[in-house]
Amino acid sequence: MGELDFQKHVQYIVSVEKKKDSFEALVMEHLRMNGAYWGLTTLDLLHSIDVVDKEEVISWMMSCWDADSGGFAGTVGHDPHLLYTLSAVQILALFDRLDVLDIDKLSSYVVGLQNEDGSFSGDGWGEIDTRFSYLAICCLSLLRCLDKINVVKAVEYIVSCKNLDGGFGCVPGGESHAGQIFCCVGALSITGSLHHVDRDLLGWWLCERQCRDGGLNGRPEKLADVCYSWWVLSSLIMIDRVHWIDKSKLTEFILNCQDRENGGISDRPDNAVDIFHTYFGVAGLSLMEYPGLKPIDPAYALPINVVNRIFFGKS
Template identity: 25%
Template sequence: MSSDDSPLDNARHLRYWQRCLRTLLPHQYTANDSTRMMLGCFCVAATDVLSTQKGAEPVISARDRKAFRAWVLACQHPGGGFVGGPTHAYPRAVYAGFDFGGGSVDTGAPGEANIAATLFALQLLALLANPADGERSEDKKSEDQKREGAFLGVNRDATLRWLRRLQRPDGSFGEYVADVPDARAAGGRRPVVGGGADMRYCYIAAMIRWMLGGGVDTSVPDINVDALVLYMRRGQTYDGGFAESSTHESHAGYAFCAIAALELLGRPAEGDPATALSSSENGRDLFARGIADVPALLRWLAARTFLYRPEIEEDDDAEWQESIVTEVTPLEVCGNSPLLGFNGRCNKHADSCYTWWTVSSLNILERHGYGYGLKDKESKDNWAAKRRFLLEKMQHHIGGFSKVPGGPPDIYHAYLSLAALASQGESSLKAFDPAMSVSLDTVRTIEAARRGLLRGQGEGGQKRRANLLSLGKACWGETIAIKA
């Protein structure tokens, strides 16, 4: 879906992302030094979703892909999971003798893998294994083998055990596990789950579990899915939205995280999500158990849409007023060529990332059978007004997208704006999976990489793992530090 009067300039955006990958970021990113894995993932994922021109020179060369892959694997923590950057874990020699699996008290202070970095690391490994359009081989078997080696070097069992340790008794997930001094505990130390308790970590946990095949084999304990679903259900508030708890303020980002997590918890391991989910009884059951009031949630999401009026937005002294425009308001009410923006909370200004959170939430709900039943023309006209808002007010002249009209582009809002456009079928972008927040091409790589990992489980697994190790060295080069 596209519009001639509001084009998406792919070439300009690719140049923006190349600058982000190859040069020093502006000083404003200094505070994000601990989240390098996230920044890297967004940059590579953006180039992936923009790279649709057949035969074009790859944005990321094969040499750089190998170097990026080595950097990601260097951030893997021996106790499971990944850290946000190479400086967030101790040198390998420090971990000699640590018993991460047993969780004994002599583990000391091992540095901290965190749940967000682990997700972005796994997605990066899959993105880097995607065959570039300019490097695609005629031998499909060779491409499939490279995809299957994407997670080579990932300690699946340790990561899934670590993920299990992040879950609290109430079903929520934390960000990291740390040992803290406690004179009353055996050995003088005890483990604690750190970080907040909200829908973001629930969503990330569901993503990691699906990517690594959690719950597939009994050798690794699965997370408590029932407790997680119940925790998310308790996060729906009086107005229909989702928050950290029922007594907190609703937020579109939290709503998306809860909705996408429920889909992933019930998603089959293989197959096109758009067709496999609508007939999945398990998926429908999880939505029924995880969302107390679906109609109220739909109404709340619809109310995030409002008519953008520049004369009000650009006057700092003007009182903020929400419009009556909602997801189902006929465009005749809005006038000619309206711009429809989104806010993520009541009485907030338009923000580009809220287009993603809200539109993707509605996309996922609709493909599970929950929607407004809009006619095809109504749906297209409605999205066209939202698309114009992104491309006319948020698309920056140097590439990327800004948070608000007139602002500078940034990595976070630039990627989520592309994601919103791709999830709605933008013709110049790759097909997109809203629940996984990456292209469908990357989801296929994740599925293949999971198959490669699971071949190492059970009888005969060691031999298959050795074969996969040899394959990985052939794909990525002998200089890459990988383990069976």
């Protein structure tokens, strides 16, 4: 199994940014803001965020801000969306530079995406999904602007997406999925509404996601995937049921997904690595208190010292 190769993963993340003209970079261009968040947060968890030029990153980020709407795009010249807006806020939180934002304009953009039933659209085109409820609630909370939305209705909508198995779907009646469960549990945690969750029922559904190889899947009958090390674990921690899975077997699964030569983590052993799974693998290990990693907050998906700085003024 070996250990987590801190330095190789730092080198991999830095190398990804330098390959802007590669096929992988071009097909992921629309997600570049998310990729920046995944990479930078991983570097911070590895105690290595200082390897990047923060001012250069902030300058690029602000070129992705849409001054008309107040939201952020995934890359320069694209349309704004909640997905990229939260990633931008999280990156600036990492850098302790939320001061560069027009918080009134940005928060108004997020507030304007709440619908009458309490749900949120991802952007001006109107798609509704509980992912967007989490994005909006997390974003506004980090900006200390959560009181600008109708929190009661937002919570009611999320609860309306709860299923008989204890899980949550993307809309009322939607299939329970670990990614959606994280979004709903995370939003309920941030708003102080976890009493709506049946912890034992949901905890059982989530711990059943552990496969024979130790990894976690997103729903029944699927293969294990490193990214669910985050979605499932963080949810279990928020509902205080993380002791229901075998952490040592999950740790072994994640470590076996490392590229020992070039760094990076893949979805499962021997597959190609990417920045997405590298982040979720390292974040999952952080949740399990892997030695040498910064601890990460399960609701805000940011290092705990960053969250403490925002809410308590201390690192």
